Structures are given as C-alpha cells and as structure tokens.
Amino acid sequence: MTENKTIVRFTLNERIQHIVAMIAFIVLFLTGFALKYSDNSVSGWLIQLLGGMENRSSMHYEGGILLIAVGVYHILYLLLTVRGRDQLRRLFFHTSDWKAFCVSFTHIFSSKRPDTPHGRFTTRQKLQFWLVMGGSLSMGVSGLLIWFHDETMSLFSKWFWDFLFILHSHGAMLVFLVIVLWHLYDIHLREAFPMDNSWLSGRLSLERLKQEHSLEYQELMAAGQIDGEEDEN
Amino acid sequence: MKTKVIVFLLIVAPSLLFGQSQIRKCIICHQKPDIHKVMPTGIERPVYVDKKILKSSVHNTLKCQDCHVDVTSIPHQGLKIGRVNCARCHFNGNNLGAPNSPMYAQFWASIHGKKVRAGDPKAPHCQSCHGGHNVFKPSDPKSTIYKKNIPLTCGQCHKKELHDYSGSVHGVAILQKGILNVPVCTDCHGKHDLYSSDMSISHTSKQHVPDTCKSCHDNYSLMRKFKLTTDQADTYTQSFHGIALRLGEKTVANCTSCHGTHTIRKQDDPKSSVYPANIPKTCGKCHKGANENFAKGKIHLNPENRDSGLVYYISNFFFWLTSLTMLALFIHIFLDLRRKLKEKKETKEMDK
Numbered sequence: 001m002t003e004n005k006t007i008v009r010f011t012l013n014e015r016i017q018h019i020v021a022m023i024a025f026i027v028l029f030l031t032g033f034a035l036k037y038s039d040n041s042v043s044g045w046l047i048q049l050l051g052g053m054e055n056r057s058s059m060h061y062e063g064g065i066l067l068i069a070v071g072v073y074h075i076l077y078l079l080l081t082v083r084g085r086d087q088l089r090r091l092f093f094h095t096s097d098w099k100a101f102c103v104s105f106t107h108i109f110s111s112k113r114p115d116t117p118h119g120r121f122t123t124r125q126k127l128q129f130w131l132v133m134g135g136s137l138s139m140g141v142s143g144l145l146i147w148f149h150d151e152t153m154s155l156f157s158k159w160f161w162d163f164l165f166i167l168h169s170h171g172a173m174l175v176f177l178v179i180v181l182w183h184l185y186d187i188h189l190r191e192a193f194p195m196d197n198s199w200l201s202g203r204l205s206l207e208r209l210k211q212e213h214s215l216e217y218q219e220l221m222a223a224g225q226i227d228g229e230e231d232e233n
Numbered sequence: 234m235k236t237k238v239i240v241f242l243l244i245v246a247p248s249l250l251f252g253q254s255q256i257r258k259c260i261i262c263h264q265k266p267d268i269h270k271v272m273p274t275g276i277e278r279p280v281y282v283d284k285k286i287l288k289s290s291v292h293n294t295l296k297c298q299d300c301h302v303d304v305t306s307i308p309h310q311g312l313k314i315g316r317v318n319c320a321r322c323h324f325n326g327n328n329l330g331a332p333n334s335p336m337y338a339q340f341w342a343s344i345h346g347k348k349v350r351a352g353d354p355k356a357p358h359c360q361s362c363h364g365g366h367n368v369f370k371p372s373d374p375k376s377t378i379y380k381k382n383i384p385l386t387c388g389q390c391h392k393k394e395l396h397d398y399s400g401s402v403h404g405v406a407i408l409q410k411g412i413l414n415v416p417v418c419t420d421c422h423g424k425h426d427l428y429s430s431d432m433s434i435s436h437t438s439k440q441h442v443p444d445t446c447k448s449c450h451d452n453y454s455l456m457r458k459f460k461l462t463t464d465q466a467d468t469y470t471q472s473f474h475g476i477a478l479r480l481g482e483k484t485v486a487n488c489t490s491c492h493g494t495h496t497i498r499k500q501d502d503p504k505s506s507v508y509p510a511n512i513p514k515t516c517g518k519c520h521k522g523a524n525e526n527f528a529k530g531k532i533h534l535n536p537e538n539r540d541s542g543l544v545y546y547i548s549n550f551f552f553w554l555t556s557l558t559m560l561a562l563f564i565h566i567f568l569d570l571r572r573k574l575k576e577k578k579e580t581k582e583m584d585k
Contacts (some may be wrong), residue, residue: 038476051480108568111575150520159530162544166536170551174558181562190573 007202009228011083015202020070025179027063028139031056032172061147068140071133090199091130119215128183129166137177142168258307259297260284318574319359339425355390362386374578381407383417394418397495400504404495414455421445437494440478440486444467468533484519491532492514507532 010018021042034043034056050056058187077209080083100123105224127213142164145152152174188196191208206226210217262268263282270280287293298304300317322331325338340346340359348356362378369376377386384404388395398404398418406415419427421437428435436445443466449455468477469488477485491507498505506515509528516523531570534541536548 034474035476038480044480047480053480097343111572113569113572150522153520153527154524155526157526157529158532160546162530162534162536163547164549166544166548170548171318173555174551177555177558177562180564181559185566186569190569233438 004203005206006135006201007206007220009198009204010202012202013077017043017074017077021067021074024063024067024070025057025175028067029123029172029176032065033176035060036169036172037128043203044086056194064147067136070148071136071140078187087120091126091159093123093126095127101137117214118212119219122215124186128178130187131178131184132175135171135178137230139168139175142171259304261307282366287303290368291370292366292368294401316358317360317365323359336425343423343425343427344429345427357390359391378419380413380417383413383419384408387418391418394495395465401493401495401497402499402502414458416449420448437489439487440481442489445473446488464535464538465533469537486519490518 010056030046031050034046037043038047047053047056050059059190078088089110096116100114103114103116116123145164146161148169149161152164186197191197191212206217209220217226253475260282262329263280264284266281268281268561269277271277288521292300300319300321301314301316302318302321303312305312308543318499320337322329323337324331325335327333339351345357348359354487364377367375367377369379371378371380374381376382382406388398399408403417404416406412423436428438430437430439433440435441447466450461451463453463456463466494470479474485474487478487488563493506496506498508499575500509502508503510505511509525513523513525513529516527520527531541536544539545542550552557
C-alpha cells in the first residue's frame with residue numbers, strides 16, 4: 001500500500017510563509033470586518049475586547065504590515081530562488097487550464113469530478129493563488145493609501161479617497177470569499193475532513209499525488225525522484 | 234341656606250375682599266412708573282408693576298403676598314425683602330395649581346442651578362428666564378420662553394452666543410424669517426436639564442452632539458420642508474468618525490467639529506466653516522496638511538445614492554461582483570460537496 005508513502009510538497013520555508021499570511025489574514029479580517037459591520041453587536045463586542053477603536057486601528061495596521069512583509073518576501077522568493085522560480089513557472093495558466101475550466105462546467109452536474117490530468121498545481125489552485133495575490137496587492141496598496149489618509153487626500157482628492165475606501169471595503173469581502181469560502185473548502189477540507197494537514201506537515205501521499213496531480217507524478221517518476229516500483233507492491 | 238349665606242359673609246367674602254384690597258393697596262405705590270428701591274449695594278432697582286401684565290399672566294389669581302412672603306407690612310421700609318422663591322409652589326407633587334414636573338429638581342442639578350447654589354451672583358434663577366410678573370405659558374408669544382424669544386432671553390447673559398446665533402442659518406430663520414421649526418438655544422442645550430458640554434450627560438457633550446442634531450436632521454418630513462435630506466445624519470453615522478465616536482473614541486469629529494455650534498451656516502455661505510474655500514482650515518484642525526483637495530468630493534457621501542456619481546457606480550459594481558461571486562461559490566461548493574459525498578458512498582459500498 002502507498003498510504004504511508006509521502007512526498008514533500010511544501011518546504012518548511014513555504015509552510016511558514018503560509019502560516020504568517022494566514023495569521024495576517026485572520027487579524028485583518030477580524031479587525032477590518034469589525035469596522036465594516038460595526039452596527040453588528042458582535043463587532044461592538046469585538047472592538048471593546050480589542051481595547052477600543054484606536055487599538056482596532058493599530059492592530060489592523062500591524063496585520064497589514066505583516067501581510068505586506070510576507071507578500072514582498074513571497075514575491076522575492078518566487079523571483080530569486082531556484083525553487084521559487086520553478087514554482088512560479090508552474091503557476092502560470094496554460095491552454096490546458098482553460099480546457100479544464102470549460103470541462104468543469106460541462107461536468108457541473110455529473111456525479112464525478114472530471115478526470116482532467118493536472119500538473120503540480122490544479123487549475124483551481126492556480127486560480128486561487130492569483131486571486132489571493134492580486135487581492136492582497138490591491139488591498140495592500142489601497143490599505144496603505146487609506147492609512148496615510150491625510151497625505152492621500154492632500155495629494156489626490158477626497159473623492160479618490162472614497163474610491164479607495166470602497167475598493168478596500170468591498171475588495172476585503174471578495175478576498176474573504178475566495179480564502180474562507182473557496183480556498184478553505186477546496187484545499188483544506190474537501191480531500192481530508194476535518195483537515196488536510198499538508199499545510200503543516202508539508203507532505204502529500206503518493207496516492208493523492210497520483211490522483212490529483214497525475215502529470216507531476218509522471219514527471220517525478222520519470223526523473224526517478226519517487227519509486228514507482230513500490231507503488232505496485 | 235341661611236347658614237351658608239352667613240358662612241359666606243363671615244369667612245369667604247372678607248378673605249376675597251382682603252385679597253383684592255391687598256393688591257389694590259400694593260398697586261397704589263407700585264403702579265407709579267418711576268418707583269424704585271435702593272439695594273444695599275447702592276444700586277437703584279425699579280419695582281414698578283404693570284397691573285395689566287400681571288392680570289394677564291399665569292399668576293393672575295395670586296395675591297402679591299403669595300409670592301412676596303417677606304413683605305409683611307405697608308410701608309415696608311427697613312424690611313429685608315429678598316428674591317421670590319418659586320419653589321414654594323413649584324415643586325414636583327404639589328397640589329397648589331403649579332405644574333408637576335421633574336424639571337424643578339433638574340434645575341438644581343443643571344449648570345445654572347449649581348452656580349446658584351455656589352452663590353454666583355450672575356447665575357440665573359427661575360425669574361431670570363421666566364420673568365417676574367410677566368410669566369406666560371411657553372406657547373404665548375408674550376412669554377420670555379416663547380420659542381422665538383428664547384434666544385433673546387438667553388442672550389441677556391450669553392451675548393456672544395446670541396450674536397453668533399443671530400447670523401447662523403438657524404438664527405436667521407427664526408429671528409428674521411419667523412420660521413419656528415428651527416432649533417433655538419434650549420432645543421440643543423436642554424431647558425432645565427442644561428449641563429456644561431464637558432459633562433457626558435449634557436445634550437451637547439462630544440458623544441451626544443450627533444443625537445442632538447439628529448433629533449431634527451434625521452426627521453425626513455421636517456428636513457423636506459427645508460429642501461434638505463437626512464443623508465447628512467445617516468452618512469455621519471456610517472462614516473469612520475461616526476462609528477469611532479459611537480464606540481467611545483473621544484478625539485474624532487462630530488457634527489459641530491466641522492459645522493460649528495452657534496455659527497452654523499449654509500455650505501454656500503462664504504462665512505461657513507464648510508464653505509469649500511474654508512474646508513482646508515476646518516479639516517486642518519485635526520488633519521495636518523489638509524488642502525484644497527479635501528474639498529474635491531463630497532464629505533457626507535452616500536455611495537448608495539445616485540448623486541454620488543462615480544462612487545455610486547463603483548459601489549454598485551462591487552455589490553454585484555461580490556453577490557455573484559458568493560452565489561457562484563455557494564453553487565460550486567454545494568454541487569461539489571454533493572458529488573464528493575456520493576463518491577464516498579460508492580467507494581464504501583464497493584469496499585463492502
């Protein structure tokens with residue numbers, strides 16, 4: 001059986017990046033939505049718990065700094081390290097992704113997920129990565145401009161600041177939906193309830209690698225990095 | 234019947250006659266227009282009584298001595314005659330015909346009452362605002378506390394405030410145009426429940442100012458009379474300033490921080506603190522480096538209102554984008570979960 005055989009999918013460095021980003025997102029969502037939905041009694045309670053509006057603001061700023069820091073680190077990691085560049089190359093969309101995307105619609109009511117062969121990252125994973133990266137970038141930039149509101153309004157105008165605020169406020173909801181609704185379900189819960197612990201151990205079983213990332217499995221087999229023989233035993 | 238007539242003649246009639254004769258007696262001297270008394274400080278004070286006014290006031294059934302209890306003889310040279318104490322009748326729970334209300338007690342807790350208790354000679358007593366012999370109902374235009382007269386009554390002492398108020402949008406409306414639907418002093422500050430703005434219970438304290446303004450500016454039908462909207466109240470409540478103030482932040486702006494207090498003017502009045510050219514100075518009180526760009530755009534912006542222009546369309550776009558994303562994700566997850574559970578069931582059956 002291959003159940004116990006695993007490969008390293010995420011390095012320790014990558015896992016730490018993921019955890020830091022996760023902490024930043026949790027802090028940002030809690031402190032941000034407490035303001036966005038301040039009419040709600042839970043928000044009022046949360047803000048009192050955090051020590052008032054001023055503390056809420058500074059915690060949101062700190063969460064923002066953390067996310068921007070890990071974001072910048074991640075971009076440098078993707079561009080400057082050998083592994084990073086390899087991962088980035090695999091994150092770009094190909095025509096096969098478009099096909100997979102279309103197939104998922106034609107199979108929307110079928111009882112089985114379409115068996116589209118996937119490489120290291122599935123189309124859904126790629127989409128989530130780019131959505132979270134793009135979302136974080138726009139949230140980070142608009143957040144910084146809102147943080148330095150006096151300078152932003154002096155340089156641009158009040159209406160531009162209003163635009164930024166709406167972008168930040170609504171964008172937060174979109175990022176929240178992508179991360180909490182989609183990513184959490186699709187990546188962390190779907191394959192292994194109550195939780196897929198790849199994000200902590202960094203490991204993925206060969207069985208699942210073969211199932212979900214068949215192209216990568218073949219690639220690794222060809223490179224001799226995993227022992228296909230044992231698979232048969 | 235006979236006994237009743239006797240009782241009337243012996244007891245009731247003399248007392249009635251005596252009462253009338255008392256007023257008649259007093260008025261013999263006090264109707265002279267130049268009558269005055271000399272205070273211990275040497276200041277002369279007129280003690281003229283206009284009989285007509287007294288007779289038309291709310292106290293027209295009272296005798297002089299009912300209020301001026303320390304006047305025990307005529308003439309009263311050498312008698313120490315003090316200020317009339319209204320509380321002899323005006324206390325909550327009285328059965329003497331005076332209105333029953335908690336306002337009497339409120340006065341003593343108010344800033345004015347406190348100063349009276351502290352012995353401040355300038356502090357106002359009841360008669361300072363309500364008048365002495367000329368006490369009328371608040372609805373009576375002759376009353377010192379008739380809505381239109383209130384600014385002038387308070388302005389006897391608060392001269393600068395009256396001056397500022399007279400030029401404000403509220404002051405011009407009531408004092409010049411006679412529109413009674415605008416706030417006078419007491420509408421914002423309270424009547425007997427009047428406290429220093431530093432006190433949290435005050436209607437004009439930092440935390441309570443928005444509610445005080447909202448008591449009119451949140452009233453749709455009232456605002457429509459003046460071709461105003463209630464957007465100002467709503468948008469402030471939803472703004473960062475409004476949320477922070479509600480949740481206990483003390484340094485954020487409330488209505489008066491930008492619009493002023495007694496000097497509130499229309500936005501298109503060049504003297505207004507919210508006139509576009511004055512915005513940099515007004516915002517600059519808190520926001521360092523505020524310049525003319527602060528005035529480019531609406532301050533009381535309601536993104537759900539079509540008047541907001543571009544912001545309205547962007548906000549709408551995001552609303553639909555978010556809603557559709559949410560819907561799409563819910564459908565996706567629902568269908569996928571159903572599929573996943575089915576697969577699980579099948580593999581279990583196969584294992585069996």
